[in-house]
Amino acid sequence: MQLISRTSEYALRAVIWLVQPPARSQTTRQIATGTRTPPDYIAKVLQSLAKAGLVRSQRGLGGGFQLAGDPAQITVLDVINAVDPLERIHTCPLGLKAHGTNLCPLHCGLNDTALQMEAAFAKTKLADLLNGAMPSIPLGIKLQPDRRSPVPA
Amino acid sequence: MQLISRTSEYALRAVIWLVQPPARSQTTRQIATGTRTPPDYIAKVLQSLAKAGLVRSQRGLGGGFQLAGDPAQITVLDVINAVDPLERIHTCPLGLKAHGTNLCPLHCGLNDTALQMEAAFAKTKLADLLNGAMPSIPLGIKLQPDRRSPVPA
DNA sequence: GCTAAAGCGGATGTCAATGTCCAGTTTGGC
């Protein structure tokens, strides 16, 4: 069981990649290489992020993707919700009349846990994933914007 | 995105069903009907629970399943781990040498969240899902052990 | 010991998430 879907994971890697300097427009291929994600799939994920307004896309020669907002504002939850929203439990999946609007203890508890998780994701801003509060370097480091410098294997 | 897999959900429903009085041996079919789970699938889930030692199975006429331990001891986490363990992140999925044993900030954070979730699940005992701390009745209520009394639709 | 009720386990089917492919559109540089 995974905490988040692979799609969400890829989306997070992509936006973190875009947050890192130099904040130049990055092509799908650059992002795919830099984040080690399937190129043709990350393309789809980037579409979702663009539709959600988290990234801006630019077509044509010299185009690519850029973060659309402030890294200090955008949260991990924003990113996840853009590509694969985590579902809450609104009605008991058992469809019990007896439970009415309320949830049974089990699903009440599960829902609580989901809310906790959501809160944790909402608290973490993209910017938090950059600076030294954390032990290691975010992903790889993009060096020159044009120099092929994916990530040391 | 679901918090827990359907398999885990089914497993939880099953053990909760078994916790509820009367604590008589319940057949796969009784459990399936009572918890509204696919009969042939819950059978597999029950196998897993049995292998993990959470339930005892009895073959032959009059057989079925019973909870193997103390409802005040068994946790939601125990049940989940028996059928679909939630995975922790031990090494950065990017395979970055730069990160070594450490995780990058992203996966460090995700791992933290996973641990929180695990803690929440570990805190909840099966018995907690029964008594009145919660608003509504656990699942349905099993009335007579033999009387067909699944759950009011 | 025969029979029917019940769990056991392997083989197979289904479906949504993931991943790939390709033709179309936009756009900067010459």
Add this chain to the structure above:
DNA sequence: GCCAAACTGGACATTGACATCCGCTTTAGC
């Protein structure tokens, strides 16, 4: 204006979780 770089969107392929099927084994009751 032409070309090549790049995103866009639809169609298709793959995979693993979920679900079903069926024959085998165990066991209580007669």
